Amino acid sequence: MELRQIQYFIEVAKREHVTEAAHALHVAQSAVSRQIANLESELGVALFTREGRNVRLTPLGKIFLTHAQKALREIDKAKQEIEEYLDPAKGSIRLGFPSSLAAYILPTVISAFRAKYPNIGFQLKQGAYHHLIDSVINGEVDIAFIAPVPTDVKEVEGHIFFSDKIVALLPSRHPLADNPALRLSQLKDESFVLFPKGFVLYQLVANACHQMGFQPKVAFEGEDIDAIKGLVATGLGVTLLPEVTLIDSTPRDTVKIPISEPELARTVGVIIPKKRKLPPSEQLFYDFIGEFFSMLNQFSL
Known part of the structure; x- marks a missing residue:
């Protein structure tokens, strides 16, 4: 089995079209078809079925794709580590x-x-809470900022940098807008603008509301923080957001108000894999951010 065969297989699986895969790989279609046929012959199974001009993975093809992608990531990571050991200050960091x-x-x-470290590059990958955890476990990234920092996932190691308060964001003309602080129960009759169910920020808000004896009435759901802020600014509801999301971008026509009861906060930090050693450049970054936030915390005290 050759590395080229695996690369061709993954490209065809991604595009579900041999000709398009060949164009992306800058090789002849016949070369791609031949390598796929050789791979299937060696494995003794069909990896694709044809559907007109397109191809689809067979059930066994899907199994092989999972392992092939993982193998290719490991090979790429090995190349990266070798390059970084030669010069850690010129590496690349995969960050979620x-x-x-x-x-x-x-x-x-x-x-x-x-x-x-001006010569170190970054490959940035945005994701939701559970996706970030899976990305670190699966090796798609090696470091991920995350909030809250998980304490019950055995495959990752978490490091907490600071605690981030959850605050209320209200339209500036709201009757409660002049309050110095709010009890969450004061918002029980309000329409909320929240992240969808399944998002960790939704669960945090829902749990806090249940603690105060009510179910939040969700008028709008959205996955984009700026969209949520915009809906509040136009008077369509209220929301609860991490304070760090409002440091530089509290919208016009809104007010940020602390929550006095219950006390709401989330931990903020990073996760790294427990069973994989970080490449040199990523170890530099991991050590740097630990020192960076330690200094900030000392300054804030």
């Missing part, structure tokens, strides 16, 4: 992050790191 940390934390940290 959630949308709630994209506007302030992520660019702040990367900017500070690049000031010290």
Whole structure:
């Protein structure tokens, strides 16, 4: 089995079309077809079925794709590690992050790191909470910013940097807009703008509301924080958001108000794999962000 065969197989599986895969690989269609046929012959199974001009993975083809992608990631990672051992300051960092940390934390940290290591590149991958955990476990990324930091996932190691308060965001003309703080129960009759069910921020808000004896009335759901802020700004509802998402971008016509009861916060940090050693450049970044937030915490005290 050759590396080229695996690369051709993955490209055909991704595009479900041999000709398009050949164009993407800059080789002749006959070369791709021949390598796929050789691979199927060696494995003794059909990896694709033909549907007109398209191809589809067979059940066994899907199994092989999962392992082939993982194998290719490991080969790419091995090349990366060799290059980085020769010069850690010229490597590349695969970094995952959630949308709630994209506007302030992520660019702040990367900017500070690049000031010290200007030749290290980044491959950024945004994802939801559980997807980020899976990405670290599966090797798609090696480090992921995350909030809250999981404590019950045995395959990853978490490091907490700080605690991020959850605050209310209300339209500026809301009757409660002048309050210095709010009890969450004061919002029980309001229409909420929240992330969809399944998102960790939705669950955090829902749990807090249940703690105060009510079910939030969700008028709008959205996966984009800026869209949620915009809906609140136009008076279509209220929301609860991590305070860090409002540091530089509290919209006009809204007010940010602390929640006095119950106390709401989430941990913010990173996760790395427990059973894989970080490549040199990523170890540099991991060590850097630990020192970066440690200094910030000391300054804030």
